[in-house]
Amino acid sequence: MSKLQVENVSVSFGGSQVLKDISIHLEQGELVSLLGVSGSGKTTLFNVISGLLKPQSGTVVLNGEEITGKPGKISYMLQKDLLLPYRTIQDNVALPLIFQGMRKKAARKKASSMFEEFGLAGTETKYPSQLSGGMRQRAALLRTYMFSQDVALLDEPFSALDTLTKTQIHHWYLEVMEKIHLSTLFITHDIDEAILLSDRIYILTGKPGEILDEIVVKEPKPREADFALSDAFLEYKRTIIRRLEESGVTGVSL
Amino acid sequence: MxxxxxxxxxxxxxxxxxxxxxxxxxxxxxxxxxxxxxxxPTPGDVVTSLISDRELLWFNAKVTLQEAFYGLGIGIAIGFVFAVLMDMFETLYRALYPVMVLSQTIPTVAIAPLLVLWFGYEMKPKIILVVIASFFPIAVGLLDGFKSADPDSVNLLRSMGAGRWRIFRYLKAPSALPSFFSGLRIATAYSVVTAVISEWLGGFNGLGVYMTRVKKAYAFDKMFAVIILISIVSLVLIAIVSILERVCMPYRHLDDADRQDS
Incomplete structure (x- = not known):
């Protein structure tokens, strides 16, 4: 059984179609990327998966349960960390647990138990403004994890970080994902990032947003640091750019 | 040190x-x-009458403060209810916001005599006037604050299963604190001044009544003394609001050295 299955999802806003017949799936332990140019409806698709938006047609199934149009089952993380500035890190992370009906004290305790794992030890009682961008993203990720346990939806989570921090957080993410048996659906417009992290890549083009192709990145994990410099990497990149250009996306830079 | x-x-x-x-x-x-x-009068004269008249001043100040407090309290409560309802129902917002702005163009001094005629010389008309004056900054501050909540955060909380109440409790209300306090500071300053003005136009006790009395006696030193007292009282109240603000929003007053960015 797939962790997450999206089938034949179509969405239109006021007569103009945004998503057309999208079908994707995510298996246990996989990291799958949705790679698309801006305006290809990536974020709309995420809103459908998280239940905030009910599609005109199609279904979303999480762990065998249909959740189409039902929020509260799966949460996501954006480029903006959206940590509440007036809550300490541990209270931010514990928030989804409180929404699920846990008492404040128990929720705090459960949240704090994962701080070490996420490299956040010592930040429990700090406020978001006291943390660096990378740390804040980790806290946001931990909050997502607290909520939906084994499936994470990430919408360009690292694109606001500087290159060095980004590289660090990539490695860290793959490690932690492995450790806590997380499956990830990852939206990005960054081709390199998609190849580096993914097991599979869906190429999404618009408009309306459609799945153009699915590319399997066979490179075994954990991936070597110099994978990004290898011929195999460049070959994947070439393939993706060619596919994008064929579909009418021009000026993709290498 | x-x-x-x-x-x-x-x-x-x-x-x-x-x-x-x-x-x-x-x-x-x-x-x-x-x-x-x-x-x-010289500054020294003013201080002298401030001291010699202290008992009378304090007695009258208590009355004025009482009016200001009651008015401010009721103004906060009404402002809160209006802001919440207007934030929840867009139509109500569109209907009432212009009315609220319009009501602010009516000078307090102009309606004070009317209120005295309607409600008598006791505290009631003064409190009502303070309510009218303090309601607006509170309601507008809260409304702006509620609307300042990031729509992305609203969606995120919804995706976590939060309903209207939880979005209010965990996102909108705390997001509104900074602008609420800005409004409260203004309302606090207004409340004292409004109470004094309303006392000018009829009443038995209060700093405003005292002011009209000493004016009639051409006691300029006492006049200055009461003016200074009113500004001291306002300053103290605003300082209390600032302290309250710090207590309610510790995250806004972190040590600069502790911040990664701002």
Whole structure:
């Protein structure tokens, strides 16, 4: 059984179609990327998966349960960390647990138990403004994890970080994902990032947003640091750019 | 310690010097005879009457403060209810917001006599006037605050299964705190002044009543004393609001050294 299955999802806003017949799936332990140019409806698709938006047609199934149009089952993380500035890190992370009906004290305790794992030890009682961008993203990720346990939806989570921090957080993410048996659906417009992290890549083009192709990145994990410099990497990149250009996306830079 | 002291001097020093200079010029104008003494008392005269009249002043100040407090309290409550409803129902917002702005163009002094005619010389008309004056900054502050909640955060909380109440409790209400306090500071300053003005137009006790009495007696020194007392009272109240603000929003007053960014 797939962790997450999206089938034949179509969405239109006021007569103009945004998503057309999208079908994707995510298996246990996989990291799958949705790679698309801006305006290809990536974020709309995420809103459908998280239940905030009910599609005109199609279904979303999480762990065998249909959740189409039902929020509260799966949460996501954006480029903006959206940590509440007036809550300490541990209270931010514990928030989804409180929404699920846990008492404040128990929720705090459960949240704090994962701080070490996420490299956040010592930040429990700090406020978001006291943390660096990378740390804040980790806290946001931990909050997502607290909520939906084994499936994470990430919408360009690292694109606001500087290159060095980004590289660090990539490695860290793959490690932690492995450790806590997380499956990830990852939206990005960054081709390199998609190849580096993914097991599979869906190429999404618009408009309306459609799945153009699915590319399997066979490179075994954990991936070597110099994978990004290898011929195999460049070959994947070439393939993706060619596919994008064929579909009418021009000026993709290498 | 020494550095902290130096910082205080650097930040507050200029203001202190300016105030001392103004008092100095005032004293000079009186002593040099440029302005006759009976029209403008010296700063010393004012302090003297502030001290000699302290019991009477305090008695009247209590009345005025009471009116200001009740009015402010009711104003906060009504402002809160209106802001919440107007935030929940867009139509209500569109209907009432212009009315609220319009109501602010009516000068308080103009309706005070009416209120006295309607509600008598007791505290009631004064409290009502303070409510009218303080309601607006509170309601607008809260409304702006509620609307300042990031729509992305609203969606995120919804995706976590939060309903309307939880979005209010965990996102909208705390997001509104900063602008609520800005509104509260203004409302607090208004409340004292409005209470005084409403007392001018009829009443038995209060700083405003005292003011009209000493005016009729041409006791300029006492006049100045009561004006200074009113500003001291307002300053103290605003300081209390600032302390409250710090207590309610500790995350806004973190040590700069502790911040990664701001």
């Amino acid at each position: 020494i550095r902290k002291f130096r910082n205080i001097i650097r930040s507050k020093g200029p203001a202190v010097v300016a105030i001392l200079a103004i008092i100095g010029i005032w004293e000079f104008l009186c002593v040099s005879g440029a302005v006759p003494r009976y029209m403008l």
